[in-house]
Amino acid sequence: MERIIESTVPGNFDGYRLDRYLAERFTYLSRSAWQREIGAGNISLNGSVVVNYHKRLKGGDFMSFTGRDIYEPEVDRDYALLYEDDDILAVNKPGNIPVHPSGRFFHNTLLMILQEDRGQSLFPVHRLDRETSGVILFAKNAETVSLLNRKSDSWEKIYLALVHGTVGEGPFMDNTPIGSDPRSHIQKRRAAYEGAPEEALTLFERISVFGKYSLVQATLRTGRQHQIRVHLLHQGYPIVGDKLYGLDERYYLEFIEKGYTPELLTKLGFPRSALHAWKLHFPHPRMGKIISVVAPLPRDMEEFIGGLEI
Template identity: 25%
Template structure:
């Protein structure tokens, strides 16, 4: 079996055969008792391909990564509010941010933020630890977001963002039934003094924005869409969904008529990019909120 130490608090193993999770853990932790291994699993100290799991019978396939966190690390993670960790290594922390949580504090906003929560988390290990902003999600958008753990990684990711990021997949719950199964919206976006972004079909000096969408399911009231960004402009999906005639549910700034979800119906589902240290293509995914699925059935 292949084993790699990611940090002093996390051990990573690469699966080499088809096997269920508990038997695999018993195998790699052969010096621990069965009860202690089961406790580690129950406490949420085990991650498979960056996703925490407590399922004893979760099937594993060759090539999958299994991470085992120390109890101290697991306790730190359990203290997080509004965010959960999908993956951590020496260079990056990938999180699932809840809707309603700011990515980073602004001059006017001093509320709880994802940045503040993850900063507290890394400082529990060492008071001089820091995190660095790579990109942001809107306050009411949930899902996958990444921080760098050092300035070199931040600069590497930001300077090569368009080349390094291979997939930015969102899930949008929009008003009304979208008739076309799939489509592409291309326009130029400009922002006014009131911070509202407008779309223009021709080049008016704004930023070119391209959004691809696919209908997953729909009823007469709303549609669930997979949205793939070719460009990443401010409020791009929200503006383009309004232009499509199907504003994102709850997004009154861009045409929504109501807010039955008590949040904006937008979720960053997956982020795929070249890891700045290894060059390996990595992909992180945050489960689509169940309310999006049930409401659009």
């Protein structure tokens, strides 16, 4: 099956080499794999085929990728139904599946699998990163999506994260603003620092300590991109398995260059970012009451904790 993937180059990628841009924007292929796609004539820039992966880009360039017989990586399809009524469906998302079609993933996404299994159209109400497990909400019609989003400020989202380090007793918080990381070579990486443009507030509390690791509860009071991951790193407790905000950002660069190798897994210690959307409380748009949905700690995180020498 052939699919055409199109992208307009954002201004912050101006001057990037074509292969580096593709590897950082579309991480489902490594940089070397994108070089092969370019050499095979599968990339067009502003309407013309490009075979030189050293080509420098300009902001506003229009790029298309002819994905011939695109191979979709296998995903964890073992989702569980947590809540359902006439308007809403809540699912426990596994930790290795995208929510909706993006990049290389189309059929192997939670949205497409749910729609196929249930024989009905569904609409994602919010997002979780591909590696994040836990509660994800879908609406059964577009009107319900709109009604839910109008009250999204009153939602309460509570997460669990396995982190490096021994977190002290008692609650703590981080209200440091978030923005693009000015010290990183990775365009998508964000950081918490004074003067950053986006106000952010996350409340934390230690649940348990397991030697040099801790299980932490994180409650969002704002909804910035990568907020929990950024604030935990800022507090000195990076999430286990996180390539972008973990112990060393070079792990992410290694992933971009070579893909997910056994050597990289050994360095990370866990095959995904150990972040789980644990609880979601939201006002039902028609029933007029608060709905609470809970997703138990996933098996992979339980097994990691169980395997620790405490």
